[in-house]
Amino acid sequence: MSLPPARTTDDTAMRTAIAVLVGGIAVILDSTIVSVALHELAADLNADVSTIQWVSTAYLLALGVVIPTVGWLQSRLGAKRLWMVALAAFLAGSVLCSMAWNAPSLIAFRVLQGLGGGVMIPLMTTMIMQAAQGADRNRLMSVIALPTALGPILGPVIGGLILGAGDWQLLFLVNVPLCVAGLVLAQRMIPADRSGRRVKLDVVGLLLLSPALVALLWGLSNVTGGGGFTQPDVYPPLAGGAVLLAAFVVWALRHRGDALVDLDVLRSRPTWAATTLMFLSGAALYGSMLLLPLYWQELRGEDALGAGLLLIPQGVGSLISRTVATRMLDRIGARWVVFLGFLLVGAATVPFAFAGTGTTTWLLLVALFVRGLGLGMVMIPLMTVAFVGLDRDEMPHAGIVTRIAQQVGGSVGVALLAVILATSTTGSGSTTTAFHAAFWWTTGFTGLAVLLSFVLPGGTTALPAPTPTPAHASA
Known part of the structure; x- marks a missing residue:
């Protein structure tokens, strides 16, 4: 009985790219698809615009919290397992968002979405680069770059079309088939991997970098209000974020390979x-x-x-x-x-x-x-x-x-x-x-x-x- 031919590195990388693309599309579109529905959400959930704006802001801040931890998480869980856990979290967050009964519940469920998406966004690129051979990376990155380039452009269009055809809950339920398909394809097509060097969690780095990003993103998001940079909720988070970021840079340069994010790259x-x-x-x-x-x-x-x-x-x-x-x-x-x-x-x-x-x-x-x-x-x-x-x-x-x-x-x-x-x-x-x-x-x-x-x-x-x-x- 002859054995089936072994998969080549090219074949494995392409299968990985396809599986990652299907799951990643939902995350990248979700960053902008909800932005067109803020007025509808405010009216339906009986919330003012300043409160409902946190539907977008909470998602953005959750991304900032988790992105710095992706390298450490990958070293502990391996890329495939981490990808599937993050995609499952994003799926759960999407379903819960569609069931939200008021603005605070929707904001909380958007945080869960953001935590899953924040892991997936950098991980999808890393997985492809680790799987592919030299010249093939250019071709495979064109696959991964597709949703990255199109998501911010087509997200508001798709969101507007969905709102024209139905209720705001569909903005979140549209993620479900993509996430389910992504999980199935990830299980079948992404090769199981051993993590690289297992590293300890850099707690100090985490306490510096994640709050720094949250503060910077929060301060910048507040600028779009009526008062611009003169608003009282802009300068404090921006200043605090800058100080924490500078402190992380000093910490990371001193600890190099053991830092949460190795700035030696x-x-x-x-x-x-x-x-x-x-x-x-x-x-x-x-x-x-x-x-x-x-x-x-x-x-x-x-x-x-x-x-x-x-x-x-x-x-x-x-x-x-x-x-x-x-x-x-x-x-x-x-x-x-x-x-x-x-x-x-x-x-x-x-x-x-x-x-x-x-x-x-x-x-x-x-x-x-x-x-x-x-x-x-x-x-x-x-x-x-x-x-x-x-x-x-x-x-x-x-x-x-x-x-x-x-x-x-x-x-x-x-x-x-x-x-x-x-x-x-x-x-x-x-x-x-x-x-x-x-x-x-x-x-x-x-x-x-x-x-x-x-x-x-x-x-x-x-x-x-x-x-x-x-x-x-x-x-």
Whole structure:
């Protein structure tokens, strides 16, 4: 009796990517899909807007709490078991959210969702990078980058369509089939793994870094209120978060390999360059997702669903550029792909800095399509090059650092552009002028990213093959 042929590393990596993608789509979409329903939730649950805003804020803060622990959790449980536990927690949170009876219960269940999602977001990238061989990582990362690029763009559109067809509970129940399918595929397709070096929990690092991220994200989220940075609930958390973050950096540099997040990975030029640019890409992506819907609604008279539908060309552009970016990455390397991507994002933002109420819609839709092309081109190289030159045990730390950078960058982008928009409106008295100023600032942020892209490695950079991980019984 002949034995079945052994699976190749490529086959195993692709199966892992598919399983991770199915489960990860729900998490990434959920970050933005609920944002369009805040007014409906406030009315149905008899809560004011300031209270219901915590439905989004609590989810964001839960991400900040758990993301720094992912490296330690993976070392204790292994990637497959941790992935399935986190996905099950996200599934349970989704079901409970659909059953919420008031605002406090919904906020509590969103925390459970956020804890599961916060583990999955960095873990999905790390699992692929650890499983795949050098050149194949570029192709596989194009799979993982798909929901990352499309989630913030299509989330509000899908949320608007669901609300148009049914009740807000469906926003959470739509996660159930994806999560169930993700669990089944993870059990069958992700190889069981032994964890790497088992490490002790860095309690001091945890008590410094997680509260630091929560404070920073909380302070930045408060900026979007009416008073901007002048609000009393902005500076204290921002200052406290900055102090705690600085203290963690000092602690981590002294304890190196034993720290909760090993900052030694930032000694690698590709890793620190990609981390910096992930911060700027987060600001460009999430910041624009504040400006663009508001532009269509406040200047062009669209409702929330109409504004979301008008953003579809940006999502289509991101989808199309996924394959193009992978081929270019293999041929010319990360530096020039990222340079061109940010250049397209900046150039496609300029038309909005001149647009008014009478600007031809099709011209702006073309600009959004080009902008999507640029965003898609940026994401894949940055998510790949961050792991260049790192050992298998270092990859979870690189995944955590880059995701933290993107998360904080997104919050900074939203906060700054909200303040710029509000300040410009007050100063000029013209909404059109205020949007022009905000879009020019967005273009400036992107221009900075264009310049920093030259710090990335030039030419095609091969990633080292991972250390083989023996498969054993299912976790």
